[in-house]
Amino acid sequence: MCDRSIDRRLFVKAGGLALVSLGIDPIFLTRAAYAGRRPRSGGRGKTLVCVFQRGAVDGLSMIVPHGESRYYEERPRIAVARPGRANGALDLDGHFGFHPALAPLHPLYRSGGLAVVHAVGSPDATRSHFDAQDYMETGTPGRKSTRDGWLNRHMAHARDHRDTPFRGVAIGPRMPRALRGAAPALAIDDLRAFGLRGRPGARDRLTAAFEEMYAGATTGLLATSSEEAFEAVRMLRAADPARRSPAHGAEYPASPFGRAMRQIASLIASDLGVEIAFADVGGWDTHVNQGAADGQLAARLNDLALTLAAFAQDLGEGMADVTVLTMSEFGRTIAENGNGGTDHGHGTAMLVLGGATRGGRVYGRWPTLEVAQRFEGRDLAVTTDFRDLFSEVLVKHLGGTDPSAVFPGYVADRRRWLGLL
Amino acid sequence: MLDVVILGQLATVVLGAGAPGASAAVTWARAAVPAVVPAQDSVERARAVHLLNRIAYGPRPGDVELVLRTGVDRFLELQLRPEDIPDSAAAAYLARLDVLRMSARELGRVYLEQQRARRARQRDSAMAPRRAPTPPTGMRRYLGEFQQAVVARAVLSERQLYEVMVDFWTNHFNVFLGKGIDRFLLPSYIEGIIRPRALGKFEDLLIATARSPAMLFYLDNAQSVAPGAEPPQLRRLRERRRMSPMRMERRARADSMLARLERRMPRGLNENYARELLELHTLGVDGGYSQDDIIDVARILTGWGIDRRDGGVEFAFREWAHDRDAKVVLGRTFRAGRGMDEGVELLRFLARHPSTMRFVSAKLCERFVSDRPPDGCIDAGAHAWARTGGDIREVVRAILTSPEFWAPEHRGAKVKTPLEFVASAVRAVGGAPDTTLALAQVVGRLGQPLYLEPAPTGYPEHEEDWVNAGALLQRFNVALAIAAGRAPGVALPAASPIAITTDYDRLVDQVNRVILQHGASAHTVTVMRLQAAEITSASLARTLLIGLALGSAEFQRQ
Numbered sequence: 018m019c020d021r022s023i024d025r026r027l028f029v030k031a032g033g034l035a036l037v038s039l040g041i042d043p044i045f046l047t048r049a050a051y052a053g054r055r056p057r058s059g060g061r062g063k064t065l066v067c068v069f070q071r072g073a074v075d076g077l078s079m080i081v082p083h084g085e086s087r088y089y090e091e092r093p094r095i096a097v098a099r100p101g102r103a104n105g106a107l108d109l110d111g112h113f114g115f116h117p118a119l120a121p122l123h124p125l126y127r128s129g130g131l132a133v134v135h136a137v138g139s140p141d142a143t144r145s146h147f148d149a150q151d152y153m154e155t156g157t158p159g160r161k162s163t164r165d166g167w168l169n170r171h172m173a174h175a176r177d178h179r180d181t182p183f184r185g186v187a188i189g190p191r192m193p194r195a196l197r198g199a200a201p202a203l204a205i206d207d208l209r210a211f212g213l214r215g216r217p218g219a220r221d222r223l224t225a226a227f228e229e230m231y232a233g234a235t236t237g238l239l240a241t242s243s244e245e246a247f248e249a250v251r252m253l254r255a256a257d258p259a260r261r262s263p264a265h266g267a268e269y270p271a272s273p274f275g276r277a278m279r280q281i282a283s284l285i286a287s288d289l290g291v292e293i294a295f296a297d298v299g300g301w302d303t304h305v306n307q308g309a310a311d312g313q314l315a316a317r318l319n320d321l322a323l324t325l326a327a328f329a330q331d332l333g334e335g336m337a338d339v340t341v342l343t344m345s346e347f348g349r350t351i352a353e354n355g356n357g358g359t360d361h362g363h364g365t366a367m368l369v370l371g372g373a374t375r376g377g378r379v380y381g382r383w384p385t386l387e388v389a390q391r392f393e394g395r396d397l398a399v400t401t402d403f404r405d406l407f408s409e410v411l412v413k414h415l416g417g418t419d420p421s422a423v424f425p426g427y428v429a430d431r432r433r434w435l436g437l438l
Numbered sequence: 439m440l441d442v443v444i445l446g447q448l449a450t451v452v453l454g455a456g457a458p459g460a461s462a463a464v465t466w467a468r469a470a471v472p473a474v475v476p477a478q479d480s481v482e483r484a485r486a487v488h489l490l491n492r493i494a495y496g497p498r499p500g501d502v503e504l505v506l507r508t509g510v511d512r513f514l515e516l517q518l519r520p521e522d523i524p525d526s527a528a529a530a531y532l533a534r535l536d537v538l539r540m541s542a543r544e545l546g547r548v549y550l551e552q553q554r555a556r557r558a559r560q561r562d563s564a565m566a567p568r569r570a571p572t573p574p575t576g577m578r579r580y581l582g583e584f585q586q587a588v589v590a591r592a593v594l595s596e597r598q599l600y601e602v603m604v605d606f607w608t609n610h611f612n613v614f615l616g617k618g619i620d621r622f623l624l625p626s627y628i629e630g631i632i633r634p635r636a637l638g639k640f641e642d643l644l645i646a647t648a649r650s651p652a653m654l655f656y657l658d659n660a661q662s663v664a665p666g667a668e669p670p671q672l673r674r675l676r677e678r679r680r681m682s683p684m685r686m687e688r689r690a691r692a693d694s695m696l697a698r699l700e701r702r703m704p705r706g707l708n709e710n711y712a713r714e715l716l717e718l719h720t721l722g723v724d725g726g727y728s729q730d731d732i733i734d735v736a737r738i739l740t741g742w743g744i745d746r747r748d749g750g751v752e753f754a755f756r757e758w759a760h761d762r763d764a765k766v767v768l769g770r771t772f773r774a775g776r777g778m779d780e781g782v783e784l785l786r787f788l789a790r791h792p793s794t795m796r797f798v799s800a801k802l803c804e805r806f807v808s809d810r811p812p813d814g815c816i817d818a819g820a821h822a823w824a825r826t827g828g829d830i831r832e833v834v835r836a837i838l839t840s841p842e843f844w845a846p847e848h849r850g851a852k853v854k855t856p857l858e859f860v861a862s863a864v865r866a867v868g869g870a871p872d873t874t875l876a877l878a879q880v881v882g883r884l885g886q887p888l889y890l891e892p893a894p895t896g897y898p899e900h901e902e903d904w905v906n907a908g909a910l911l912q913r914f915n916v917a918l919a920i921a922a923g924r925a926p927g928v929a930l931p932a933a934s935p936i937a938i939t940t941d942y943d944r945l946v947d948q949v950n951r952v953i954l955q956h957g958a959s960a961h962t963v964t965v966m967r968l969q970a971a972e973i974t975s976a977s978l979a980r981t982l983l984i985g986l987a988l989g990s991a992e993f994q995r996q
Contacts, residue, residue, distance in 0.1 A: 039727060145617070145618075145658075147614065147616060147618075147892055148615045148658075150892075151892055158514055161710060161713070161714060161893060162713075162717055162718060162723075162893065162894060162895055163659075163715060163893075164895060166904075181991055182907050190883060191885065192885070194892070196894075197903075199902055201906055201907060203906075203908045204906060204908050205908065211773070211908075211911070213911065213914055213918070214915050215918075223914075223982075223985075225967070225985060226982075227914050228970045229965045229968075229969075229988060229991075230961075230962055230965045230966075230990055230991070232961075233961045235991040236902055237901075238853070238902065238903075238905045239853070239905055239991045239994060239995075240762065240912075240991075242905045242906050242907050242909075242910055243910055243991070245906075245907040246907035246908070246910045246911050249907050249908075250911070278644055304557075304562040305557055305561055306560055306561055313560075320795070322825065353891050355555075356561065372895075374896075402818070417763065438467070
């Protein structure tokens with residue numbers, strides 16, 4: 018123990034501080050010292066990016082069932098017009114269409130890189146945002162006391178992965194429920210500000226000081242976590258993903274979601290071993306003045322579409338190893354309300370995009386909007402349990418083997434999978 | 439955010455001045471000096487430090503000496519009687535927080551007004567894209583104040599054990615501040631339900647939380663009605679609609695009102711509260727109950743709801759919603775048709791159940807003794823529970839006087855939560871929260887936004903939940919910022935408890951004594967000396983050393 022700490026201290030001292038003061042960049046030295054300590058490969062090199070549309074997106078105006086006259090009867094003021102009309106939906110398959118604000122994603126759909134799942138959602142009936150988000154992130158609908166999230170449980174169960182502090186990353190100030198749990202994960206608000214703050218020279222100096230202090234004096238979780246922290250800082254410094262410009266002429270919107278996805282693309286492109294990335298996009302709780310082809314919902318959808326299109330363009334061929342999955346806690350009422358908006362509903366729509374997706378199709382059994390087919394007589398029914406969709410993505414994209422362990426209380430049944438990957 | 443400007447100065451001192459070679463030479467020379475082992479602490483001193491770490495938010499400068507003068511065991515006894523401890527500093531700070539003087543009704547009015555204003559704004563700006571969030575408004579300020587009150591009490595209150603217990607029950611009976619009307623119900627829940635009973639009888643606390651509007655709304659019991667039950671207003675409305683001839687427009691209005699009422703009307707049992715009551719509040723997940731028990735608990739509690747009128751939200755027992763049949767919970771029959779009394783009987787029964795005694799006692803031991811507490815202290819707590827009918831003060835006393843609590847292997851064995859880390863760091867440097875609401879935000883950024891844990895488990899007590907790479911880096915930033923006097927929300931004392939000296943060995947010793955209570959490992963002492971040696975300014979060296987000490991592994995533990 019003592020010897021080890023002295024060796025390490027000597028190294029950090031000589032490699033870090035002294036060489037910096039001599040003007041020699043120590044990065045390759047420190048990296049060399051860590052090489053071999055962790056497996057550099059393993060897993061499949063695949064990434065799953067989860068996008069949570071918090072606030073319950075109106076699936077029926079995102080993916081418009083324009084082939085159904087009920088839709089227009091129930092929404093005299095906010096329906097999206099049929100394809101071919103002014104500001105009409107962009108046809109997908111003769112029955113469904115994209116909201117016109119999703120135009121940036123239409124080429125991706127037509128080329129088969131994007132699939133839509135409709136009437137998907139939770140088996141739980143709650144219309145509380147908080148409960149439904151919680152159920153979707155823990156992956157245990159109806160059960161409130163689950164502590165960890167489904168993405169974290171995946172990482173805890175599927176151990177065959179390159180061991181890197183960037184395996185699970187959330188962009189944002191807090192770790193989302195979906196990524197919380199026993200497996201280490203990082204919440205990064207801003208790549209440029211990750212690590213110790215201050216001017217570059219002082220920052221590195223102080224980082225080295227803390228590293229030295231933690232090196233020999235600590236055991237247990239504080240030791241392993243601090244090692245991960247310093248390694249993450251070092252990897253970020255070396256790869257410097259924050260400096261990377263989007264490739265292939267991709268342009269992200271200057272929105273929080275655009276910034277988040279740009280950072281995720283940079284982390285993936287920098288080959289830091291990201292397996293799970295998570296980003297939030299808000300503003301979907303459109304109770305009042307939702308709008309039709311224009312308005313609040315259109316603006317949010319446009320931000321979503323521009324960002325996802327830029328993300329796919331940015332990663333280019335790298336998208337072959339990346340799947341993006343959008344999700345939202347529930348959908349909204351079929352009928353518009355008295356304020357030109359929609360209230361909390363049940364089933365909604367989700368998007369899957371990425372190289373392996375069998376896109377260009379709308380998946381899921383469509384229950385129709387007929388009153389007798391509705392959930393509790395008013396909302397779009399759920400015909401695809403979100404856990405069926407999530408399991409299929411976990412197994413087929415990330416090589417997960419045990420979806421029943423990732424979703425306790427759920428019996429994985431491949432026959433219910435949609436076959437979209 | 440926590441931009442540490444002083445680090446720029448540090449960088450100049452370290453990397454700019456002097457010949458690099460010389461600096462390295464000094465380093466090695468210093469490294470050769472053996473660490474001065476601090477004088478052997480007395481047994482009593484170590485006990486005092488342990489007590490202050492666990493029943494308080496860490497020692498302030500001079501606290502250990504105070505406890506030694508008082509006597510360690512006597513200090514514990516005094517802390518068990520918070521009502522006898524004067525607390526003027528905390529009271530003076532809290533006096534400026536408006537939220538603590540507002541009733542739930544007043545706060546509710548502010549909340550509802552703002553809701554209305556927001557909707558109106560949305561209506562007016564139909565076509566405008568979503569705007570940036572508005573600057574902090576009345577409600578946000580009040581809730582910010584309420585979060586700040588937690589940190590202020592943790593740092594300033596002399597009734598430290600009491601504040602620790604309030605934090606414990608706040609998490610045990612967690613309510614999420616972000617869910618609907620709990621935004622304005624939570625302050626009165628904490629002030630009126632939790633705080634007055636934090637060292638009282640568990641049974642009273644349990645019943646008070648069960649009938650609190652905040653809990654009834656949070657865990658949906660207000661939504662839970664006997665299957666088929668219907669509120670009398672709805673029945674009346676439907677009858678009137680059927681019987682009386684109405685003109686077209688009136689009929690349309692009545693129909694839409696009816697439809698709205700029907701949509702809002704709770705349907706059937708909601709088991710959420712029943713399940714968490716058994717799993718989290720009383721018996722524990724292994725407490726020996728079944729799904730059938732959960733259903734019958736939910737049936738017993740049908741009718742325990744809330745009544746909203748003119749801005750106020752009150753508990754109401756709704757006869758029409760109550761299940762009138764007999765129920766059986768854990769083999770015990772609850773006779774039919776006794777309305778609200780069934781629920782009170784159930785809660786008393788649960789509060790005295792052996793599984794509850796053990797489960798809650800074990801949770802207290804996780805807080806006070808160890809993440810994986812040994813049986814001895816759990817037994818001690820459970821016995822005291824049985825003996826006193828669940829007197830929390832006696833249960834806590836039994837745990838804190840058990841041999842396990844004092845066992846050397848449990849000292850320094852628990853990692854601090856973000857709240858504990860921030861409060862103890864501010865206390866260690868003799869600081870205080872300033873007049874802003876920023877210190878609570880620091881705790882939030884470290885991963886524990888106060889009252890904002892959505893899950894009914896409350897914030898966890900285990901180190902796995904708090905120690906991770908990102909969180910540690912954030913703690914280092916906060917440690918350095920506090921040391922540099924640049925942490926948002928922290929007012930440092932005019933005279934630092936650590937005197938400046940150019941004798942860096944003495945400086946390190948002082949930091950080790952004041953901040954770490956002589957707890958620094960030999961390795962940490964060596965590193966601190968090496969780091970200080972490269973800095974010429976004694977004042978900067980002091981800042982760096984305090985920052986390193988607050989960020990050290992030793993300080994993350996308690």
